[in-house]
Amino acid sequence: MKITAIKTERYGIFIAFIVICIVLAIASPKFLTLPNIRIILTQVSINALLAFGVTFVIITGGIDLSLGSVLAVAGVIAALFASPDAYPVIVPIFMGLAAGAACGLFNGVIITKSKVPPFIVTLGTMTIARGIALIISKGRPVSNLSDSFNFIGGGQLAGIPFPIIILVIAFVICSLILNKTVWGRYMYAIGGNELAAKASGINVDKIKMLVYVLSGILTATGGILLTSRITTGQPNSGLGFELDAIAAAIIGGTSTAGGKGTMTGTLLGALIIGVISNGLDLLNVSSYYQQLAMGVIIIAAVVLDSNNNKK
């Protein structure tokens, strides 16, 4: 009795995921095929990266609404350096990640030095980053990128699409940071009770800046992935991406109050969203009904999880 109770408490989302997969597999014979699974994982990779980043932030009790815009500006900057024969591929990658880190640092500094809530600050960064993306790209997509750059989003390694490999690596690294380092422990502490964390000697400002920089870097990775997948840097890409990322984190058990959340949960949350989107496409459900269905399923998953936690 006790054992099953504990299991459903921690694995409520996992069970929801399995149920959704089973339902979709029954409804569409193409769902559970290997090529489709590869497609799902590839499509999920971008949202999952953003979700990992925002999970760090939400665990400390903050929020980051600038994800979509940072994704765009990082993607555009990477694209600008990725013309064929211009620079070795490491340069656009580095520049894109640096752009993301810079946006994250900007968020972190303003949030820690001023009393302005993260909601407002990242809302501002959302607009600033989008503006920068439009300015440096002159409003037009940046096309004609090198093959080695496009490989990131479109290539395969040992039969596995590269985005999936990046997803797995990111997942492992983020899990390690959260679970096996001092900084991860401090993140939970700050989210659980910032005053008590400060009183325990934790440099709260430093950790807060770290999580926003991490979010920026992971989002930039998503931007590079998206850009190389569609082989253009688009200044208006990523619109609304922050909502899917935050939804994934929350479905996965990250509490907006702070102090609670796991990378595994977030990954499951992203998978649930991706699986629903793919499954409903296979069933040819119009995108408007899809949105409705997505919302209902997300609420159901969260209610199931919170009910289990109340016990």
Place this chain on the structure above:
Amino acid sequence: MKVSISKFLLQTILLSGLFISCNNSGEDEIVIGTSLLSMQNEFVVSVSDEMEKKAKESGVRLIMVDAERSALKQVEQIESFIAQGVDAIILNPCEYEASSPAVKKALAAQIPIINVNSETSEKPTAFIGSDDVESGRIAMRYIAEKTGGKGKVIMIHGYMGQAAQIQRAEGAKEILGSTPGLELIAEQSGQWDRAKSMSLMENWIQSYGSQISAVFAQNDEMAMGAMKALTEAGLKDKVIVVGIDAIPDALQAVKKGTLDATVFQNAREQGGQAVATALSIIQGKPYEEKVMIPFELVTAGNVENYLK
């Protein structure tokens, strides 16, 4: 002492302000206000670039604002133009119905308003555009020709409800209707977005795989996305992909052979003609109420003409 100095400064500032504003509202200068659907859209940017060029050439002052895809914002912008007393307004509508109040207000204020590229339910003083219905027809006709009139077709729509989407779909469905061998097996909105259409196509490939004969995407961005998905699945050779707009990316793709065809919408002509028509109206010269600029099919055969 202090009081008189600040009084003097205040008077100087007021006078200079008056002087500057007098200079600016030179009765001889023509002012045209233009509200554009979205400056994040490459096509619209081409139109506006040409408008700017033409305005400069003609010595006309052009005030350009971005409606950011919001019909509400657009109506407010037109109200602002009316309040500023511009000589004419060029409107690039966001939506067929929702942007109509802008036209109504301008006409009521007796300011000539010219629609460019998209229509509104309220009829403006003049319309410069291309018949989107025709572009849909051109694209689908190409598909019908290339498939020999037989095959399964997928259509990717733009934002549902926008004039371009409604009309391009109308034209395509017309041809589909009159070609019994062509079957429309799936259609969804790709929201004019490359990445969204790529995902859509990937998922459709899972469902239909090698059954697909052709894909018609209502704009090039979506066509490029679909094309990428098909290429990755190794199906590109078997599927015909057609888009509309002839953006530089698409032209390159047509040249390379990865995109089968696109339909050229002459953004420059639209922009230039819009300004020219506006000027004619303002100067009381004769003008045409409807200027339709023809769409042109672009294939590998003639793509060189369009690459500049």
Place this chain on the structure above:
Amino acid sequence: MHSTQQILQVKNLSKSFGENKVLDNISFQLRQGEVHALMGENGAGKSTFMNILAGLLQPDEGSIELNGKRLDAFNPIAHQKAGIAMIHQEIMMIPELTVGQNIFLGREKEISGSFLINDKKLHRKVNEILKDTGLSLDASARMKDLSLAEMQMVEIAKAISYDARVIIMDEPTSAISDREVEKLFTLIGKLKKKGVGLIYISHKMDEIFRVADTITVLRDGRHIGTEAANHLDHEMLVTRMVGRKIETLYPESSAKTGHVLMTVRDLSLDDKFNHIEFDLHQGEVLGMAGLMGAGRTEIALALYGMQPASSGTIAVNGQIVRLNNVQQAIQAGIGYVSEDRKNVGLITSLTIQQNMSLSSLSSFATKGWLMEEEEVNAIEQKSTELQLKSSGIKQVVGTLSGGNQQKVVLGKVLMANPQIIILDEPTRGVDIGAKSEIYKLIRQLTALGKGVLLISSELPEILGLSDRIMVISEGRQTALLSRQEASQELIMKYAAPGLAPPVKINTSKH
């Protein structure tokens, strides 16, 4: 007095949480006008018993009768309506609303008569209630502007406003000053005359003997005994509660005071405290006595880097230190156990493991990578040293008893290896068993050569443990007494307000 009616009859009450039997066949009676104290260590079952009486929990077996009528529906509103009111230990008030609005929260209709709110009438009525009960508060003051002590008084006023027949008071004096305690006792007297029955829970034995008519002792969920208060004394009570004899509450000091660990000179912060000056020696317990709000916690926070002083010097082991943040204080070897363990000392949603190693985590890590095995070993060792009672280090701290929670905080502070330990009300809300363990711990620390700064409002505690006692009154140091010369009366004299010249805000910043 013997024939007064019984208002509350509890028979054979039992309750288990899972396999844990928390209450075992408890019987209890309360008469009109009686103050019946409920005593027992933490974990004895007092909270559970009270929560059942208040309708917050449902018993597994047993019955409760109020004025002969059996209580069947176990929800707080039904119990309130039946006439049972409870004053919680935790302040459950809404900070942004006023005193009056909080008191009548949920019952606004009683004042206004409809779904509309009439705040003027509400505040007037509440001011009447407050005057009646002798509390000097303004009904239209916002809760968040009140001190902790005043908030507790509002809790009391709220319970009284229900016109209850039974009032349960859970640690009502834990956060209030002596003056207010007197007011409370006067109030209790009034309530007794009105025939209200009071159930009084407190760890402060002096109070219990002052105010209670009857005392019931619970231990491990069982009813140990019920006797008239004048038939018991301290020792008997403690023995019943703990089940064993506790010889001396305050252990003998075996430490020899050595050289000076910390030197504080001319420490000031605005109007909070001025010109504080003292030396803390190795092996010494320096008590800091004073009334609530005198500024002792503020001095501690300055020494711990949480709220730095604006002027003055602090030297540790002869070297002047800058204490602008907590990290610097910990590095200087200073540790602080806060008086507010729920909000400052602990992260109640996290586990024992996550809390205890928080101040020393970097010592278990190489370049950020945590050596969890080492960490767990150290934590378990410390837990055993402190005799921490829990179901394992993965237990969430919020579910521990007050005494055990305090041990987690102590563990955290001690794991950072401080030389100077500041304890701020370390036994507040802690039962007698854990209290004596903490006192033993303090002796162990001084025996190791550490210096302890002890802030306490419990005079017996300060007198029993300190080698020297510093008295703070309204932010100024008014006395520094040795153990021999100190007494309760002397401390009270120096702690009284108006003794020292008023504290000036230091305008000259160096």
